[in-house]
Structure formats: C-alpha cells, structure tokens
Amino acid sequence: xxxxxxKLRDFRNYxxxxxxxxxxxxxxxGDNAQGKTNILEAVYxxxxxxxxxxxxxxxxxxxxGSCARLGLDFSDSRRSxxxxxxxxxxxxxxxxxxxxxxxxxxxxxxxxxxVMFSPEDLDIVKGSPxxxxxxxxxxxxxxxxxxxxxxxxxxxxxAQKNSLLKLMRSKSKRTDPTLSVWNGQLAEExxxxxxxxxxxxxxxxxxxxxxxxxxxxxxLALRYMPSIKTESMTAEEIFEYLSEREGREADMGSSMYGVxxxxxxxxxxxxxxxxxxxxxxxxxxxxxxxxxxxxxxxxIKGEYPVLLLDDIMSELDIHRxxxxxxxIRDKQVLITSTDTDLIDKNTDTRLFxxxxxxxx
Numbered sequence: 001x002x003x004x005x006x007k008l009r010d011f012r013n014y015x016x017x018x019x020x021x022x023x024x025x026x027x028x029x030g031d032n033a034q035g036k037t038n039i040l041e042a043v044y045x046x047x048x049x050x051x052x053x054x055x056x057x058x059x060x061x062x063x064x065g066s067c068a069r070l071g072l073d074f075s076d077s078r079r080s081x082x083x084x085x086x087x088x089x090x091x092x093x094x095x096x097x098x099x100x101x102x103x104x105x106x107x108x109x110x111x112x113x114x115v116m117f118s119p120e121d122l123d124i125v126k127g128s129p130x131x132x133x134x135x136x137x138x139x140x141x142x143x144x145x146x147x148x149x150x151x152x153x154x155x156x157x158x159a160q161k162n163s164l165l166k167l168m169r170s171k172s173k174r175t176d177p178t179l180s181v182w183n184g185q186l187a188e189e190x191x192x193x194x195x196x197x198x199x200x201x202x203x204x205x206x207x208x209x210x211x212x213x214x215x216x217x218x219x220l221a222l223r224y225m226p227s228i229k230t231e232s233m234t235a236e237e238i239f240e241y242l243s244e245r246e247g248r249e250a251d252m253g254s255s256m257y258g259v260x261x262x263x264x265x266x267x268x269x270x271x272x273x274x275x276x277x278x279x280x281x282x283x284x285x286x287x288x289x290x291x292x293x294x295x296x297x298x299x300i301k302g303e304y305p306v307l308l309l310d311d312i313m314s315e316l317d318i319h320r321x322x323x324x325x326x327x328i329r330d331k332q333v334l335i336t337s338t339d340t341d342l343i344d345k346n347t348d349t350r351l352f353x354x355x356x357x358x359x360x
Contacts, residue, residue, distance in 0.1 A: 001113060001303050002332040003043060004080075005073040010065030011087075012038040013357035021334070022350035027343050028336045030354035036336040039354075040116070040308045043334065046072045046083050047114040047306075048138060049093075049105040057091045074112055077303055081111055106145040106152070113142050113305035115294045117287075117312045124289060125273050125282040129263040136264070139293045140200050143300050147196045154189040154259065157182055162255055169253030179246055186258060187239035193259045194233045198224050200296070201264060208285075208292035215323050216284050218269050227261035280317075287320060291327055307333040313342040 002023045008014040013035045028036045037053075044052050045060075054060055061068045068087040075081065086094040095102040102108045116138075123131040141148040161182035168176055201224040212220035230237040242257060249256050266273045266289075268281045277285065298304045307328055313321055314337065325344035335343055340351065353360040 001074065001076045001301075001306060003072065003074040003112075003306055003334075005071070006039065006042060007069075007071035008039075008042055009069040010062040011042060011060060011068040011070055012062060014038065015062060015065075015357065017357070017359050019352060019359055020350075021332070022348050023332055024330070025328075025343070025346060025349040026332075026334045026352065027340055027345070027349060028334060028352045028354060029338065029340050031338060034354045035357045036354050037310050038357075039352075040310050040334055040336060042070050043072065043112075043306070043308060044114060044116060045070065045085065047109065047112045047142060049095075049108050052116060052118075057087050057093060058089060060087050061089060072112070074306075076301075083111070104149075106141075106148040109142050109148060110145050113297050113301060114308055115139075115290060115297070115305050116308045116310065117290050118310040119312065119315045121286040121290055121312075122279075122283055124286045125266055125277065129261070132264040133260075133262055135289065135293075136197050136200055139296060140196050142305075143297060144196065147193065150189045150192045150196075154186060154193060157185045157189065158255060158258065158260060161186065165249055165255065166253045168250045174247045174250045176250075179250075180243065183242040183246070184239055187235040187242060190228070190238050190259045191233055191235040194226050194228070194238075194262070197226070197259070197262060198233070203299075204289065204292040204296050207295050208288040211288040211291050212268070212284060215288065215320060216281070218281065218284070219267075220285055220288055221267040221270075222289070223265040223267070225263040225265050227257050227259065227263075283315070284320065287316070287324065291324075294331075304331045307331055309333060309335040311336050311338070313337055314339070 003021050005021070006019045008017045019039065028039055030036055041051055041053065051060060067089065070085040072083045073080070082098055084096050095108055097111060124135050137151060141151070161179070164176060164178055164182065201222050205222045208222060209220045212218055228238055228241050230241060245257055266285055268277045268285055271277065273282055273285050294305055294307060313335065316324065321342065337343060
C-alpha cells in the first residue's frame with residue numbers, strides 16, 4: 001500500500017498545496033511550527049476519519065477559509081483509490097472514495113491503513129489506560145469495520161446509561177427498568193469488543209516481544225486486562241455481571257464497569273513497565289508495540305500500512321534509530337524532521353521542505 005498524491009486547500013496553515021510521494025522514504029523537513037505535522041495529520045484523516053490531535057474538526061480549517069478540502073490518491077495491491085474530503089465550519093465532513101459518497105466512518109477506515117509513530121507514543125506505556133485503549137482501537141478499527149461500529153454503538157449506549165444513572169442518583173433511586181435495557185445492549189457490543197481486543201493483544205504479544213529482544217535483549221510481555229472478568233466474554237455473562245452491580249453504579253451515578261475501563265498490562269523483564277521501567281525501557285516497549293502493530297496489519301491485509309513518523313527520530317538514541325531505519329527501509333514512510341541528517345536516506349528518498357505552510 002502506498003500514497004501517491006496529497007492535495008490540501010485551506011487546511012490548517014496550508015492555503016493550497018500538493019505533494020507527490022515516493023513509494024519509499026519521504027522526508028518532510030523544516031523549522032518548528034511551519035506545518036510539517038499537518039501533512040501527516042491530513043493523511044491520518046483519510047485512514048481514521050478523524051484527527052489524532054484536534055478536539056474539533058473546525059480547528060482543521062485555515063483561518064479565513066470557508067472550508068477545508070483534501071484529496072488523497074493511493075493504491076493497494078488490488079486497485080487505485082481517489083479520495084476527497086470536505087470539512088465545513090459546522091464540523092461536518094463529506095467524504096467520497098472513487099466518486100462514491102461514504103456515509104459511515106467505518107466504511108472509510110477500511111481503505112487506507114496507516115501507523116503513526118510520535119513522541120507521544122510513550123503514553124502507551126506510562127500514560128493512562130485511555131492511551132492504551134486508543135492504541136488498540138486505532139489499529140483494530142482499520143482492519144475490522146465491525147469493531148468500530150460496535151465501539152460507536154457501545155459509546156452511544158453508554159452515554160444514555162450514564163444519563164440515566166445520574167438522574168437515578170439525584171432521585172436516590174437504585175433500580176430502574178430502563179437500566180436493564182441499556183445493560184443488555186452494552187453486554188452485546190461489549191462482548192464483541194472484548195473478544196477483538198483479547199485477540200489483538202494475543203497476536204501482537206509475541207511479535208512485540210521479539211522486537212524488544214532484538215533492540216535491547218529484554219523480555220516484553222503484554223496482557224489484556226478487561227474491566228469485566230468473565231469466563232468466556234459472552235454477552236450473557238457480561239449482562240449478569242452488570243446486573244449484579246446496578247445498585248453500586250446507581251449510588252455512584254456513573255458506569256463503573258465495561259470496556260470503557262479496559263487496560264493493557266505491559267511488563268519488561270517481568271516488572272510492570274509503567275511503574276518500574278526506565279524511560280529507555282518504556283520507549284523501547286512503545287516502539288516495539290508500534291512496529292508490531294504494522295506487522296499485525298500486514299499479516300491480516302497482506303501488505304504493510306503506510307508509516308507516519310512524526311519527529312520520532314530525534315527522540316531515539318542512535319541504536320534505536322538505526323534499528324527503526326532498517327525495519328522501515330522497504331516500506332512507504334512519511335517522516336517529519338527538523339534535521340535531515342537523522343534520516344537514513346536512499347536513492348528513492350524524496351525531500352519536501354516546508355516553510356510557513358508552503359511546500360518548497
């Protein structure tokens with residue numbers, strides 16, 4: 001899979017820009033705050049349907065612009081795709097693939113696969129459980145649209161349940177027949193989500209461990225930690241688990257159990273990396289998990305995703321930088337950097353200098 005062309009109009013600080021990429025290494029360089037990461041963000045939008053850093057889509061529209069327009073041409077082993085996206089001031093996105101309008105986000109995510117590497121990846125290891133859930137969700141959603149659909153349906157139902165629990169608490173009620181309805185729907189979707197997550201962690205565990213060993217000689221182990229402990233993750237078991245705890249949730253006025261509270265335990269040399277790992281061990285573990293993520297996509301889709309490296313080389317020591325450079329050598333990669341000397345370039349490398357929202 002590789003990207004051929006990206007067009008931007010009134011996106012972030014770009015009034016009008018077009019980039020044609022090499023099928024291998026592409027280096028997007030320049031001083032800080034010139035718009036390098038915005039290019040990776042635009043590509044990420046077509047893969048995930050949302051920005052990896054903006055809280056609102058309206059932030060993506062250039063100041064003074066009426067709307068943002070983006071175009072992306074890319075190919076996989078089967079066919080070529082031409083995608084267009086329009087982002088309006090009301091926050092709505094209009095997306096088409098090969099001139100066919102895409103109605104659901106889950107449909108868009110099945111076309112382009114990317115893996116983003118950034119300095120914030122350290123949060124996967126040392127950050128909150130939500131960072132580790134995002135790590136799972138961003139990968140599995142690209143491969144299985146049904147996972148994203150379940151996740152979106154789950155979150156909608158969870159919001160309704162929380163509204164009811166808040167109301168019940170204000171009225172000192174510990175039971176309500178509607179609560180059972182919401183728990184039934186959460187159990188159905190939660191069961192699917194838990195099985196996907198458990199399978200994902202099981203599949204990348206061995207790969208990430210092998211990579212960690214190659215980089216540092218250390219052992220790495222990942223363990224999925226669901227909030228709801230059941231024997232086989234069936235909807236019936238989850239519903240029973242939630243039903244038994246309705247009173248406690250009513251007292252708290254909030255959902256205390258479910259996939260929204262899942263986590264991953266990460267161990268380096270048998271010790272929990274979040275608590276006992278050095279920053280070097282934590283960064284290596286995060287890097288190993290990200291590379292394993294790209295291998296996971298390749299094993300299922302039959303081809304590697306496009307790799308987006310956002311100023312990651314400056315965060316790595318020379319040993320880890322050389323290891324990563326070797327792993328990405330034969331894949332399409334878009335790298336942002338302030339220093340091109342950190343990048344292992346080849347004859348197919350294409351350089352793009354960015355200056356104040358312009359491609360030079």
